[in-house]
Amino acid sequence: MIVYDKLYIESHCLGHFKRLYGVKDEIVELVRMSCIPDLAVWLTKVAGSDTSYKFSIIFDITPSYENIEWLVRFSFLPGYSKDNDRIRCFAAPGENRWLKEGLEAQGYSNVEIISPPESGCVTLGLVHGYIFQSAGSSLPDLVVTGMEAPVEQIQEIVPVFSKSEMRTAIEKINRQNKQMENNLRLANTELENYKQFLKVALQEKETEKILAFYHKEYEVLPLWFKRLGHVVKIVTGHRPLRLKR
Amino acid sequence: MRIALIEYRYYADSTEDFYTEQLRNLVSRRILVTNQAVNNIDAKTVVLNHTNQGKDIGAKLIGIDFLIKTNEEFDVLVMVHDKKSLHSPLGNYWGRELKKIVGDAYLPVFIKAMKKRNVGICCASNYIKSEFDKPSGKFNTVNNDILFELIQKYKLRPSPSFEFVAGTIFGCKWAPIKVFFINNPPLQIRKTLERGNVQDNRKGSYTHSWERMLSWVITSGGYSVKGI
Numbered sequence: 001m002i003v004y005d006k007l008y009i010e011s012h013c014l015g016h017f018k019r020l021y022g023v024k025d026e027i028v029e030l031v032r033m034s035c036i037p038d039l040a041v042w043l044t045k046v047a048g049s050d051t052s053y054k055f056s057i058i059f060d061i062t063p064s065y066e067n068i069e070w071l072v073r074f075s076f077l078p079g080y081s082k083d084n085d086r087i088r089c090f091a092a093p094g095e096n097r098w099l100k101e102g103l104e105a106q107g108y109s110n111v112e113i114i115s116p117p118e119s120g121c122v123t124l125g126l127v128h129g130y131i132f133q134s135a136g137s138s139l140p141d142l143v144v145t146g147m148e149a150p151v152e153q154i155q156e157i158v159p160v161f162s163k164s165e166m167r168t169a170i171e172k173i174n175r176q177n178k179q180m181e182n183n184l185r186l187a188n189t190e191l192e193n194y195k196q197f198l199k200v201a202l203q204e205k206e207t208e209k210i211l212a213f214y215h216k217e218y219e220v221l222p223l224w225f226k227r228l229g230h231v232v233k234i235v236t237g238h239r240p241l242r243l244k245r
Numbered sequence: 246m247r248i249a250l251i252e253y254r255y256y257a258d259s260t261e262d263f264y265t266e267q268l269r270n271l272v273s274r275r276i277l278v279t280n281q282a283v284n285n286i287d288a289k290t291v292v293l294n295h296t297n298q299g300k301d302i303g304a305k306l307i308g309i310d311f312l313i314k315t316n317e318e319f320d321v322l323v324m325v326h327d328k329k330s331l332h333s334p335l336g337n338y339w340g341r342e343l344k345k346i347v348g349d350a351y352l353p354v355f356i357k358a359m360k361k362r363n364v365g366i367c368c369a370s371n372y373i374k375s376e377f378d379k380p381s382g383k384f385n386t387v388n389n390d391i392l393f394e395l396i397q398k399y400k401l402r403p404s405p406s407f408e409f410v411a412g413t414i415f416g417c418k419w420a421p422i423k424v425f426f427i428n429n430p431p432l433q434i435r436k437t438l439e440r441g442n443v444q445d446n447r448k449g450s451y452t453h454s455w456e457r458m459l460s461w462v463i464t465s466g467g468y469s470v471k472g473i
Binding site: 040043044047048065069072073075076077078080082085105106107108109 | 292303
């Protein structure tokens with residue numbers, strides 16, 4: 001199982017991936033600049049696209065001023081996956097200083113050029129790609145560069161969870177926990193009530209016993225004997241003498 | 246008349262709506278440069294993000310670049326932004342005055358002015374400024390050196406009074422803007438602008454110099470500045 005933050009998927013795998021795993025919020029389409037036939041047409045198209053569409057660029061064309069400017073132009077589109085002045089771009093391993101400088105010159109303060117590792121690519125079921133983790137980031141990002149096998153092999157899918165899916169799962173568990181806590185509290189209250197009832201019930205039985213003892217030991221005695229008992233108490237000083245007026 | 250509107254919205258608490266019903270009917274393309282969340286976008290509007298470089302000038306250059314690269318044709322370009330000028334106690338007043346050209350009351354006057362062949366720029370009349378001091382041959386501003394450098398570099402021939410629109414909220418003819426920026430790519434110019442909230446109180450800046458240059462790009466084509 002892998003838990004990721006962002007999921008970058010190369011354009012040619014996107015349709016297949018969505019069919020297998022469903023549409024996830026974190027999906028960022030990785031577009032190869034070399035595969036865009038007309039940059040101006042693509043700019044217009046993406047500028048008018050749905051706000052939920054997110055993309056990033058694999059810069060795999062000649063690093064001329066003009067081409068880097070096109071990358072900058074794309075980066076200003078709201079769909080480009082970035083975080084204010086922090087931006088990420090993908091390129092083949094090698095000397096990418098010009099690319100970094102080109103983006104920095106337009107005010108991006110944190111430019112990250114991501115390249116596929118020369119070794120360490122991963123295969124997760126039907127998905128090929130690589131994982132990378134930026135400094136300060138709590139979760140890695142997954143880049144899908146290829147997919148194989150027909151759609152029927154769904155059983156081979158390795159569980160891949162996005163952050164939002166994890167959040168949903170945790171929220172569900174939290175909800176269940178809360179429900180169980182509530183049930184437990186109700187059960188405890190009921191138990192307390194039973195204890196109270198039992199206590200009272202037991203006390204009542206005790207009272208009855210005492211009353212029976214009193215009746216048996218005192219109440220049955222003759223009246224003259226009880227009155228004599230009072231006189232004895234007065235004589236022995238256990239009771240004050242009170243005369244009725 | 247085909248009008249392009251470049252609107253820069255910087256402040257998160259910006260509640261102004263330049264894009265009135267009247268303006269909406271006139272505009273054929275609106276570029277909204279902002280990093281804020283935007284709702285109710287119509288089909289004419291393209292939203293672009295920006296980095297904090299070159300203040301409103303940097304944002305307007307992003308908009309101009311987009312319009313040129315997408316190759317749409319216009320007659321007039323209108324540039325506005327949510328000017329607050331927090332460094333000045335008169336900031337709000339400046340902003341209101343400058344933006345009146347796109348308000349419902351003055352919009353018909355603005356359109357009429359822009360239809361005139363010789364009018365290159367139309368703006369709030371109080372903001373047509375000139376800093377050029379003829380006797381000394383210098384600009385009466387800390388940006389003097391940078392201005393001379395840029396005029397020379399871009400071979401501009403503004404009117405002798407070097408009039409410009411302070412505040413960079415104005416409407417102008419699209420043709421001279423397009424010709425100039427095709428030859429001098431806006432993003433290349435944007436690279437030279439300062440980052441952050443740069444001021445020109447003590448030291449000149451390329452950002453504030455381009456505030457003047459944008460007007461001169463148009464007046465160099467022999468156009469006049471009309472104040473309303």
